[in-house]
Amino acid sequence: MKIITEGNTKLKVPKDRTLSKKDKIFYNPIMEINRDISVSVIQSFLNHYKRDEFIICDPLCGSGARGLRYAKELKNPSGTVKVIIGDINPNAVKLAKENLKVNELDNVEIIHKDANVLLSENFRTFNVVDLDPFGSPNPYIDSAIRSCITKNGILCMTATDTAVLCGAYKKACIRNYDAIPIKGDKELAIRLLIGYAIRVASKYDIGLRPIFSHITDHYARTFLITERGANRADNAIKKLGYIKAVNEEKIVKNRDEGFEKGFRGLFYLDKINDLDIVNGTLKVAEDRNYSERSRKIIKTISEECQINQIGCYDIHKICSIIKELVPPMNELITKLKELGFKVSRVHYNPNGIKTDGKIVDIVECICKYNNKINNNII
Numbered sequence: 493m494k495i496i497t498e499g500n501t502k503l504k505v506p507k508d509r510t511l512s513k514k515d516k517i518f519y520n521p522i523m524e525i526n527r528d529i530s531v532s533v534i535q536s537f538l539n540h541y542k543r544d545e546f547i548i549c550d551p552l553c554g555s556g557a558r559g560l561r562y563a564k565e566l567k568n569p570s571g572t573v574k575v576i577i578g579d580i581n582p583n584a585v586k587l588a589k590e591n592l593k594v595n596e597l598d599n600v601e602i603i604h605k606d607a608n609v610l611l612s613e614n615f616r617t618f619n620v621v622d623l624d625p626f627g628s629p630n631p632y633i634d635s636a637i638r639s640c641i642t643k644n645g646i647l648c649m650t651a652t653d654t655a656v657l658c659g660a661y662k663k664a665c666i667r668n669y670d671a672i673p674i675k676g677d678k679e680l681a682i683r684l685l686i687g688y689a690i691r692v693a694s695k696y697d698i699g700l701r702p703i704f705s706h707i708t709d710h711y712a713r714t715f716l717i718t719e720r721g722a723n724r725a726d727n728a729i730k731k732l733g734y735i736k737a738v739n740e741e742k743i744v745k746n747r748d749e750g751f752e753k754g755f756r757g758l759f760y761l762d763k764i765n766d767l768d769i770v771n772g773t774l775k776v777a778e779d780r781n782y783s784e785r786s787r788k789i790i791k792t793i794s795e796e797c798q799i800n801q802i803g804c805y806d807i808h809k810i811c812s813i814i815k816e817l818v819p820p821m822n823e824l825i826t827k828l829k830e831l832g833f834k835v836s837r838v839h840y841n842p843n844g845i846k847t848d849g850k851i852v853d854i855v856e857c858i859c860k861y862n863n864k865i866n867n868n869i870i
């Protein structure tokens with residue numbers, strides 16, 4: 493064991509790890525970024541909404557890193573923060589208890605229990621439920637929704653089964669998420685996951701609205717606000733639909749229009765980030781000097797979420813289709829901006845941009861740049 497610091501929380505963690513289920517206790521240092529972003533999003537939410545008591549459940553806690561960071565680093569401006577953490581693995585629970593002592597916290601309860609049992613025993617109790625499983629969060633989504641408060645609760649989840657959500661295993665995606673995936677644009681993986689969660693929540697007359705979503709390294713992560721009532725559930729369902737990807741262009745079809753051959757889904761078609769929450773998240777991460785990479789991801793999201801586009805245009809793929817050389821991304825972005833278009837890079841693909849321009853505008857800029865290069869004008 494060794495002691496490390498994440499944020500301002502001290503953690504005793506195993507020295508030798510395989511980062512798989514084989515580890516006696518799971519701790520992944522790469523997920524510090526995930527935890528930095530999570531603390532910042534929830535703090536941003538707390539700064540927007542007044543709460544006397546704010547109760548968070550981390551039912552798949554591993555070493556306790558996530559739950560303990562919430563307990564130590566979240567500040568509730570108008571009340572208290574309490575964290576319930578649990579794990580089915582007795583070794584994880586033992587370590588989480590040791591980590592609780594190291595941090596001298598008195599606002600945490602640690603429970604040795606199956607996550608679905610813990611969540612089911614706490615009907616409509618938690619302000620936040622954070623699902624951070626191995627693989628898909630799917631086995632826990634139903635009980636997580638029932639254990640969340642129904643108005644302005646937060647369900648956050650990590651999915652590490654991105655190969656499934658991104659379309660490498662179509663049958664598994666249909667089986668696990670009742671949806672047909674699309675390969676290529678990773679944002680669609682989050683949209684598929686959100687779409688699925690909305691369908692699960694709607695049977696309880698709960699609507700879900702995403703406030704922050706990212707796809708980083710090997711996982712997708714989203715934060716969804718609960719909204720009470722059949723009308724809100726209906727509104728959330730109305731935002732689901734089908735997508736057809738044709739040469740980097742995404743054609744969308746609302747669910748009400750029915751399924752058509754060539755389309756895939758269901759996907760969530762509305763905004764997957766709330767700009768106020770994202771900007772608040774960035775401020776928290778910057779004020780607290782959280783990891784540089786987490787700040788960079790949040791900053792890019794704050795830019796990309798101001799452009800209303802599903803997914804992104806991958807410039808390398810466009811160039812390969814039109815058989816043109818790839819221009820420098822910055823040159824292309826500057827050119828499009830000079831033409832009056834909004835443009836942003838995306839956090840999940842170094843070759844991707846979002847823009848309110850059309851694909852023909854991008855193609856024109858690429859061709860013009862290459863002509864100038866060929867004629868030695870640049």
Ligand SMILES: C[S@@+](CC[C@H](N)C(=O)[O-])C[C@H]1O[C@@H](n2cnc3c(N)ncnc32)[C@H](O)[C@@H]1O
Nearest residue numbers: 518552553554558579580581606607624625626
């Ligand atoms: C990916 S790890 C959690 C990592 C942790 N949240 C963090 O940020 O470091 C998943 C954890 O879920 C636990 N787990 C697996 N199945 C479970 C179940 N049915 N109920 C409760 N815990 C479970 C595992 O023991 C493991 O510690």
